[in-house]
Amino acid sequence: MSGKQEQLAAFVETAAKEYGVPGAAVAVLIGGEEIHVGQGVTNVDHPLPIDAHTLFPLASVSKSFTATALMRLVEQGKVGLDAPVRRYVPELRLADEEAAARITVLNLLNHTAGLDWNLVDADEGDGSLAGFVAQLDRLPLIAPPGARASYSQAGYNLLGRVIENVTGLTFEKALAELVLEPLGLSETVFDLDDVVVRRFAVGHHRAEDGSLTLARPWKSWRAGLRGNNPGGGVVSSASDLLRWARFQLGEGEGLLAPETLRRMQVATVELRGSTLGDAFGIGWFLRDVEGVRTVGHGGSGNGQFAELLLVPERDFAVVSLANSGPEGYQFNQAVLKRALELYLGVVEREPEPLPYDEERAREVAGRYEIDAMNLDLAVAGGRLTLAVGIKPEIRAASDAQMPPDYPAAQIGLLPGEGDEYIVTEGGLKGQKGFFSRADDGTVTGVDLGGRLFTRT
Structure with missing residues (x-):
């Protein structure tokens, strides 16, 4: 060897x-x-x-x-x-x-x-x-x-x-x-x-x-x-x-x-x-x-x-x-x-995230979804966290054993004007994505794993 x-x-x-x-x-x-x-x-x-x-x-x-x-x-x-x-x-x-x-x-x-x-x-x-x-x-x-x-x-x-x-x-x-x-x-x-x-x-x-x-x-x-x-x-x-x-x-x-x-x-x-x-x-x-x-x-x-x-x-x-x-x-x-x-x-x-910004964090906080999963961004204790998991109704309707959800983990916003972020802890650590906005600047979606989760 x-x-x-x-x-x-x-x-x-x-x-x-x-x-x-x-x-x-x-x-x-x-x-x-x-x-x-x-x-x-x-x-x-x-x-x-x-x-x-x-x-x-x-x-x-x-x-x-x-x-x-x-x-x-x-x-x-x-x-x-x-x-x-x-x-x-x-x-x-x-x-x-x-x-x-x-x-x-x-x-x-x-x-x-x-x-x-x-x-x-x-x-x-x-x-x-x-x-x-x-x-x-x-x-x-x-x-x-x-x-x-x-x-x-x-x-x-x-x-x-x-x-x-x-x-x-x-x-x-x-x-x-x-x-x-x-x-x-x-x-x-x-x-x-x-x-x-x-x-x-x-x-x-x-x-x-x-x-x-x-x-x-x-x-x-x-x-x-x-x-x-x-x-x-x-x-x-x-x-x-x-x-x-x-x-x-x-x-x-x-x-x-x-x-x-x-x-x-x-x-x-x-x-x-x-x-x-x-x-x-x-x-x-x-x-x-x-x-x-x-x-x-x-x-x-x-x-x-x-x-x-x-x-x-x-x-x-x-x-x-x-x-x-x-x-x-x-x-x-x-x-x-x-x-x-x-x-x-x-x-x-890995890129270094910006210091925590309460105003920007509250702007993106909320629930987002694709057909099978919910993604929740939450503000608590001076942290912005991301949690993602299979929708409860899908779990309830399935006989299959499904993977566990990813619990809330801290994310950090990245420098620049692109509304990009990085997950800094947990099972998704290192994952990067970005937020989508409407013409009026409202945050309408978040990309994770290459998929667009739409804000609900």
Whole structure:
């Protein structure tokens, strides 16, 4: 084991203890060499050691697979990026008919379609993508198509239906034929029947007394149906994810032209004050870290968190998979930062918030919401705090065990005129976002995790 590998392994072990993560798989690709670190166990009740081939749900990292498959269809002349989605999904109906007619494939790929995050009750149908799309007329629209970026799971699930209609295959079969099988990604699957015959990590939630409970259902608290697979249903290993990273950093391996891969890593829409990045490419978040251009995507499932980060100019990638929430998010961020420092000499510095301003704090205080969650900003004791969680009525109506809410944690406003903020403590520590205003200056929304929460 090399010196740097020993340092990485020691850091992963220490960070897992600090954040209380039962198990993690970390992998680095540097100059063609692979480095793997397995830490802890798959399941606190029935423990097995985690290794490079242990399966984890990737959640939203799945979007990079969906986008790549879609770009293969673009290269084949079967889909146009600027074409209306209705050309490929004529059955699409939305609450706004004009928006339904205007949304393009690229709008879905870069989250500018104006669609809210997702359908809360998509499990009312038969679980298929066709059934999911049939319910989209109930999904709120948060902006006209192309007006702004807002992260949408529903948009990527709709892309899955584009792929189905164009290929005549189920989304899962199409993704296998277009991407997974040609690249030899044999540990990348969807179906639980393909998971249980391999070693896999179980998600965990930390209770108020500090104990860990197993997260059920396994893949997602949102029913885990096929209709959610394009946006968040891929299951994979650290080993396969490094293989995926090699492909994205390479010359296309005969599947995609090199210029198409590079095009996916170029900004298509800028982002304001977001932890996720400075811009969206196609299927990727783009972020400048101390002058170094990075390309990546993260994901959060039911007690599980995933991160994949690429640095194209340095032939570098890092994967971090953790099986505990909410601490797994903080663990993964710490691993990414340490890997960038250890292998590339890049030290990321967090912005310093302004001193507390009571007037500005009271201006933004209030309740904000998306379809599934409430976000509360409150002023108390000289602090501005942010709490976010699943709506109580949704919890009450669901049989699934859902992730715990994020309790109130302090946030600080950042310098400048952009109404940006940073969370300074708790499970969302380091998350950045910004406030939206109406023409008269009234605060109307807040962005968190790339999603627009509207003020109620």
